[in-house]
Amino acid sequence: MVNGNHDAKPVKESTNHVVVVGAGPGGLMLASNLVRYGIKATIVDDRVDKTSTGRADGLQPKTIETFKQLGLAGPLLRRGVRIYDICFWNSSADTPLRRTGREVHYPPEVVDVEEPYILLVHQGMIEDIFLKDLRMRGVEVIRSSPFLCYSQKKDGNSPVEVECTDLKTGKTRPFKTQYLVGCDGAHSKVSKVMLGPVEHNESSKSAWGVLDGVIETDFPDRWSKAVVSSETAGSILCIPRERNMTRLYIELHPAEAPISSDAATEEFVMWRAREIMKPFSLSWKTVEWFGIYKVGQRVAKRFSDDLEQVFIAGDAAHSHSPKAAQGMNVSMHDSFNLAWKLNLAVRGLAAPGLLSTYEQERKKIAEDLIDFDFGHANAISAGDPVALAENFTKNIRFISGVGAEYSENILNVLEKNSKGGLRSGSLLLPAKVTRYIDANPVDIQLDIPMLGQFRIFFFTPDVKTACAFLDKVCEEIASPRTILGRVSNAAAVSYATLSPVHTEMDEFVQPNRYTGASKVFTYSIVTTMNKEDVEIADLPRLLQDSCWTFYLDSVMKKPTCTEKWLGKLSEHEVAIVNVRPDGYVGSVGRWNAIDVGADCEAVTWLDAYYKGFLKA
Incomplete structure (x- = not known):
């Protein structure tokens, strides 16, 4: 190529x-x-x-x-219908339609998400x-x-x-x-x-009718997601919608009663749906949309x-x-x-x-x-x-969506002997922390707004023990001796001439809290220290300038953010997590902060990662 x-x-x-x-x-x-x-x-x-x-x-x-x-979820969350479960119904020539199973849609032991539902909007x-x-x-x-x-x-x-x-x-x-x-x-x-x-590879053996409308039915699971299968009449997928509506996907080509999708009128599709749903009644008060599609x-x-x-x-x-x-x-x-x-x-x-x-x-x-x-x-x-x-x-x-994972490439660099739950090419895991500056408990994976910047997290049990390490690393990555410093300088010039339009939303988001130190990198530090034992002034200048992303791993929830993301950190250990602008983990590294040369190794590691895909 x-x-x-x-x-x-x-x-x-x-x-x-x-x-x-x-x-x-x-x-x-x-x-x-x-x-x-x-x-x-x-x-x-x-x-x-x-x-x-x-x-x-x-x-x-x-x-x-x-x-x-993106700050756009509010109206959707207020208007949408939330689906937490899925039900399965089956019938055969000998057995009437009956519920054969019900499952939680996103079981917490399998899917770690803050919003464990489908939002129908x-x-x-x-x-x-x-x-x-x-x-x-x-x-x-x-x-x-x-x-x-x-x-x-x-x-x-x-x-x-x-x-x-x-x-x-x-x-x-x-x-x-x-x-x-x-x-x-x-x-x-x-x-x-x-x-x-x-070539679209559309199959004539899988054609479905779709109906959006307000229905009347005595089917007991109409407000859950339901898969209804009839051995003789075909299958229906039932999904509740906003404004009291229901969407029905109705199979048109069951093995026992196929029909050309060209001949499938709205009336025929309704008839087929009633046949599948028997003995439950089904009728439409209104139909907002009707369509036919083939699976390709x-x-x-x-x-x-x-x-x-x-x-x-x-x-x-x-x-x-x-x-x-x-x-x-x-x-x-x-x-x-x-x-x-x-x-x-x-x-x-x-x-x-x-x-x-x-x-x-x-x-x-x-x-x-x-x-x-x-x-x-x-x-x-x-x-x-x-x-x-x-x-x-x-x-x-x-x-x-959380299981959509990327393979190793220049953006996703695998960590040797990885511990904890973070993996390069995967999304950040949800975790709670306390924002130091205002004592607000926040979701760390959501707190920093998406402004097109990389997030670089420093984790350390003790800021003061790691002080020399952090000072050296922050000094170097802010300087033109590293790609991070050079890109930040070039980005400052670029954004001065090609800047985002200021909007009313910015008055609430305050982007400068997250891009003041760099237009490309947002720096953050997470520590398990108590608030009374550490001050913003104890941080290197680069992290002081990023005070809105100083977090305490103090929310009483197990596992803690540090444990969940990285496993246990020893007293002198510092971990660095590079997070891409789309929220995927890029790379994870660990150092013993008191080892001679550990700070230089960390700088070299950061420089090598970002040189892989940035230039200035």
Whole structure:
């Protein structure tokens, strides 16, 4: 593969840093993050307005966490329906419909999350949250502008020339941009230009009808997620929705009674649903949306072009069945992974290889998703409660989002003889600490807002014992002798000319608390000392300037944050945890603070890690 030349200065001829095609959740997540970072993003969409009915509707625990980190979760949590359990019902020619099982959706002994439920919110509500966030920052979606094509020179330094059609005037609307990202769905035009025609592998043996509406039924588990399987009539997946609605996925091709999806009218699908649900009654007071879909499972052969100027994300890169509430979640996390990398590339801070990690990491997740979805969809279609339960249990961490893990690469460096629960390429584990400056108990994995910066955590049982070690390390990483210091200096210049728009939200978030010491790195220290035994003045200057991220591991909860993340630390031990801007652990290191040369070893270790993908 030919890597793009990201040593070049930002392209002067380009009026855009990034053009995003598609204003669904994936495209809006990308645009919102880029604009928050100060990047000039233009987003175009072929539709006249946001999604009004139908489409995706479920947020998994990790996605809820991401929205909380972005400060956007409030309206969704207030409006959404929470699903904590899943029920299984079966019938056969000889046995009437009966409940065969009930499971906690996210058992705490398996899935360690703060929000152990699926949040059902309509896709249009999610889009609206992003649209308001973008509008607050002076950005509007360019509507009624379907993507036509793009062209680029092979030098990797010239802008990508993008053409869309303005449906209002019929004229071609041109754009020049450093990067183009296609978030334009399963029939992506960006993907077709980049990769050529893509075979969708849609199977005629798995067609489903979807109905959103207010139902009347005496089915006892209507407010839980329920899988209902009839040996003769097929299967239904029942999901409660907001505004007293229920979504039903109704199988159209059971082995005993197949029907062409072309002939499946709304009335027929309702009849089929009643047959599956017998002896329970089922009728509709209102229907908000009706649709037919066929399951097509695929992963694009590439997620970027050879020059790493054009990318695809979400359904443009992978497609699967919607029955496990994964598509919208995975799409938004594709974008979340890509956004911070594009920010660094636009600012000239990304070393060659950083943008390559997008495809490395997200293609693996897409392939893992297809593997899970294949078994999950087949088990539902077969009405096999044992196979369905086994598939669900095996994949529950992945389904929740916290089990979406990345392999070793330049961003994820494995720790030798690792202790505790943190692993490179995995998400931070939830843990409680006390924020020193105001004595607030906080969730450490959520407390620092997502501003596009790396988080560097120092852990030590005793700040005073480790004082000399911390002084030396902090002095070096703040100086131009290390890549961290040089990148921080370069970023200060970049952000002075290319800065995020100040919004009302910033008055509450106070970003400078977390970016005052560096625009790229937020430094934090966690200690098990009592508050009365340590002062902010005892910290090195770099950590004093980061006083809002000074934490006491004093919340009376077992295991403590230190134990949960790192295992036991000895009296003189210092651990350093590098956390990527998307919340994944990059690397973990440990040193005996009183050993001769330990501080220099730690500086060398930090320098080597960040030299792998940053430059200045």
